[in-house]
């Protein structure tokens with residue numbers, strides 16, 4: 602049944618010249634039919650180079666908007682119209698434009714998990730895998746980091762030579778994890794290494810043997826000589842790793858580490874997008890796109 606649907610999807614995407622990009626939080630069955638899977642940074646690079654005329658983004662809205670910004674000539678479809686990212690919606694452009702007035706000599710560094718509108722007031726974008734490198738590389742000494750206070754705290758700890766102003770936004774899925782969760786997981790699996798996403802709170806990240814993006818966590822676990830891992834990011838990553846490395850053991854940090862926005866896209870949704878019966882075509886007004894794309898291009902330039 603799943604295989605039949607996957608075969609139909611593979612046939613349709615070829616016929617219709619569609620590139621399917623899937624964030625690593627998508628289910629195994631979606632990742633299997635994607636042209637490319639990866640973290641937010643890798644997906645934004647692919648968005649620029651994919652030769653197909655249409656891109657179907659299986660992920661959340663800000664990811665599809667990023668593709669549209671970088672490839673305005675392409676038709677870009679978001680896999681499910683309700684796949685938003687609550688963190689991306691947390692801060693308004695108007696509020697940040699106001700805050701900027703109090704910090705005139707600060708560079709606004711925006712996590713890519715932001716709306717296109719908010720990106721219009723940012724100087725540079727970052728992803729979890731590129732944030733440390735980019736904050737070190739930009740010429741400005743002072744950084745106003747939005748919207749994730751947890752990622753911002755982690756970056757600040759890695760870039761002590763710069764001054765950071767953080768605001769209190771964050772990912773509700775990762776921020777749900779508490780110190781008690783990692784203490785319990787470590788007690789249950791004392792031999793396991795703990796791999797954490799920097800969207801987790803600092804008191805959780807403190808216990809990590811490795812901190813990185815979704816792709817960083819997967820690479821680390823695959824290459825590591827260790828045999829057991831506690832996975833401190835969305836539970837899809839523990840599942841993918843278990844498929845890739847059947848001889849190793851992967852334990853989700855908590856059964857609650859689930860992003861319902863990422864989980865909303867199913868394989869039938871992907872099929873419906875290709876038949877024209879589902880998904881949402883992303884459109885951006887040209888003024889917003891031109892202003893917002895600058896900080897993504899800066900990210901690619903510094904993150905190279």
Ligand code: 13P
Pocket residue numbers: 625639640641642686714728729730772800813814815816
């Ligand atoms: P990365 O894939 O860049 O690690 O981001 C995780 C995430 O929360 C995406 O929404």
Ligand code: SF4
Pocket residue numbers: 661685686687688689714772773774775835860861862863
């Ligand atoms: Fe947004 Fe968090 Fe879900 Fe990523 S995991 S899409 S940051 S809510």
